[in-house]
Amino acid sequence: MAATKLAAKAVVEGLNEKTIAAVEALKSTGVTPTLAILRVGERADDLSYEKGALNRANTVGVAVKQVILPLDVDKDELLNAVKSLNIDNTVHGVLIFRPLPFEAEVFNTLDPKKDIDGATDASTALLFNGFGGTVFGGGEGPKPDNSAYPCTPAACMAILDHYGYGELKGKHVVFVGSGLRVGRPLGMLLLNRGATVTYCHEFTANTPEICATADVIVTAVGKAKLIGEKHMKPGQAIIDAGLSEGSDGKMVGDTDVDAAEKVGVSYTPSVGPVTTAILMAHVVNAASRL
Amino acid sequence: MAATKLAAKAVVEGLNEKTIAAVEALKSTGVTPTLAILRVGERADDLSYEKGALNRANTVGVAVKQVILPLDVDKDELLNAVKSLNIDNTVHGVLIFRPLPFEAEVFNTLDPKKDIDGATDASTALLFNGFGGTVFGGGEGPKPDNSAYPCTPAACMAILDHYGYGELKGKHVVFVGSGLRVGRPLGMLLLNRGATVTYCHEFTANTPEICATADVIVTAVGKAKLIGEKHMKPGQAIIDAGLSEGSDGKMVGDTDVDAAEKVGVSYTPSVGPVTTAILMAHVVNAASRL
Numbered sequence: 001m002a003a004t005k006l007a008a009k010a011v012v013e014g015l016n017e018k019t020i021a022a023v024e025a026l027k028s029t030g031v032t033p034t035l036a037i038l039r040v041g042e043r044a045d046d047l048s049y050e051k052g053a054l055n056r057a058n059t060v061g062v063a064v065k066q067v068i069l070p071l072d073v074d075k076d077e078l079l080n081a082v083k084s085l086n087i088d089n090t091v092h093g094v095l096i097f098r099p100l101p102f103e104a105e106v107f108n109t110l111d112p113k114k115d116i117d118g119a120t121d122a123s124t125a126l127l128f129n130g131f132g133g134t135v136f137g138g139g140e141g142p143k144p145d146n147s148a149y150p151c152t153p154a155a156c157m158a159i160l161d162h163y164g165y166g167e168l169k170g171k172h173v174v175f176v177g178s179g180l181r182v183g184r185p186l187g188m189l190l191l192n193r194g195a196t197v198t199y200c201h202e203f204t205a206n207t208p209e210i211c212a213t214a215d216v217i218v219t220a221v222g223k224a225k226l227i228g229e230k231h232m233k234p235g236q237a238i239i240d241a242g243l244s245e246g247s248d249g250k251m252v253g254d255t256d257v258d259a260a261e262k263v264g265v266s267y268t269p270s271v272g273p274v275t276t277a278i279l280m281a282h283v284v285n286a287a288s289r290l
Numbered sequence: 291m292a293a294t295k296l297a298a299k300a301v302v303e304g305l306n307e308k309t310i311a312a313v314e315a316l317k318s319t320g321v322t323p324t325l326a327i328l329r330v331g332e333r334a335d336d337l338s339y340e341k342g343a344l345n346r347a348n349t350v351g352v353a354v355k356q357v358i359l360p361l362d363v364d365k366d367e368l369l370n371a372v373k374s375l376n377i378d379n380t381v382h383g384v385l386i387f388r389p390l391p392f393e394a395e396v397f398n399t400l401d402p403k404k405d406i407d408g409a410t411d412a413s414t415a416l417l418f419n420g421f422g423g424t425v426f427g428g429g430e431g432p433k434p435d436n437s438a439y440p441c442t443p444a445a446c447m448a449i450l451d452h453y454g455y456g457e458l459k460g461k462h463v464v465f466v467g468s469g470l471r472v473g474r475p476l477g478m479l480l481l482n483r484g485a486t487v488t489y490c491h492e493f494t495a496n497t498p499e500i501c502a503t504a505d506v507i508v509t510a511v512g513k514a515k516l517i518g519e520k521h522m523k524p525g526q527a528i529i530d531a532g533l534s535e536g537s538d539g540k541m542v543g544d545t546d547v548d549a550a551e552k553v554g555v556s557y558t559p560s561v562g563p564v565t566t567a568i569l570m571a572h573v574v575n576a577a578s579r580l
Binding site for chain 2: 120121125129169170172178180184187188191196197199200204205210
C-alpha cells in the first residue's frame, strides 16, 4: 500500500472556498467579518502564527484588528483591552495568544460568543460534554450558538474528513502526547465520532506497540523522527501536529517520513496551514451569528 | 495470584474519619457544614442516591437542606431556587440531580463555589485542564478554591489510592464506557497522574483484547457479566461503577465475579458508598473555604 501525503493545501483550499463565499454573503449585508488578535509581548511563536493568520485573513477577506500590549502590562490594562473587544460590535472573534500573564482571568473575561479558539471555560465544557461544532463538517452533535472548538484539533478533524478518514466509528486512534491544546480536546472530538481512543505520553512504556495497533496516529510532541517504523503498520494515517527544528534548521514534524514511505503510511507534512484556515472559518461563523 | 475484593467499606471508613474530624473542627467555630439537595420530581434513581446521601450526612454530622420541586416546575421557579441557595450563607454545597429540565441554565446559574459535584462549566474546565482536586488525596495539581471533581470519578480514585493502585505513572487504564459522568472525567484525572488511558465503548471492535492488556479496567456500562474471563489477566484491578438488575432482582456490577476469582483479578463489589462519602468530604471542603 502506497503512502500518500495528506497535504494541507487541498484542505485549505476547500475551507477557503467556503469561507470566501460566506465572507461575500456577509459583506453584501454590510458586515465585514473581523478578527481581533490580542498579543502580549513579542514571542517568536506568536509572531509566526500571527503572520500566517494575517496572510490567511487577507486571502479570504477577513479584516484584522491587532492589539499589542507590552510584556509588563498590568492586569487591569489587559482585562480592559479584552472588555473593549467584547463590546466592540465591529469585532466578531478574538484570538489571544498563550501563554500570557493573568491567563485564567483573561479568558474568563472574554465573551464566549467571540471565543473562536475554544479557550473559555464555556467552550471547554461544551467540547468535553460532546457538543460544540466546527463550521464546515464535523457533525459531532448540535452546534451551539456561542462556542467553537480549539482551532488545531478542529484542523486535524478537517484533514481526516478531507482525506476520507472521517468515518471513525470503531476505529482506533492513538495519541502520542496528551497535551491540553491538541491531544485532550481532539480525543473528545474523536470519542464523539465513535472512535476508540488511546492517550500515550512520556510515561507510557510501550508506545510503539500501541501505535502499531492504531488506524490513525495523532502526534503532537515536537521531536523529530519520534514516530518510526516500529510504530507503523501499512494503511495507517498519521496526523502530525508536532513541530521541531531539524538538523538543517527547517521545522519538521514528529514523523520519520522515510519510514512512513517504506511501510506505506499516509501522513500530514503539516497541520498549521489548516489551523489558520479553520480560524478564519470560526470568525466568519461568529460574524454570521451576530 | 488471588483475587481481592476492593471493598467500599474500608475506603468509606477512612474518608469518614477525616470528614468527621473536619466537621467537628468547623462546628467548634460555629459553622455546621450543610449540603442542599435540589431534586426535581421523584425518579427512583434520585431517591435511592438521596437516601444514601442522607444516611451518610447523618453519620458524619453534615446537615442537609432538601429542596424538592415538581416535575412541571417552570424555568424561573427552578432558577430562582438555585439563586436562593447561592445566596444562602448556611448552605455550603449544592447537589442537583440530573437529568433535569433546563439543565444547562440551572448549572450555569449555580455558584461554582457551591458546586460539590463538578457539574458547572468552571469545574469541567478545571478538570479538563488538569487542575481541580479532591479533598483527601488525589494530588493532581493545585487544588483550586472554587471547584470539586465529580463525585463518582473522585470515588474511583479514592478506591485506587486506598488499595495501593494510586501510583499510576505508566500504567495502562482501560475504560469500558466513555460516558460523561464517569469515563471522561476519570480519564482526565488518570492522565494527570501519568497513566496511559484507553477509552473503549459500544463501537470498539476488540474491547476484550484491549482490556486484557490493562493494569486497571474501569467499567461503567450497566450490563451484568460484561467483563468476563477474556477481558482479564492475573493481577489486574477492576473498578466497577456499572449497575444493573441481576436475575434475582439485586443490583449487580458489570464484572463477572466468578471469572475474576478464577483469573485472580481484584475488583470492587460497589463504588456507590464511596461516592456519598466523597460528596460529604466535598461539602466539608466547601464549608472550610468560606
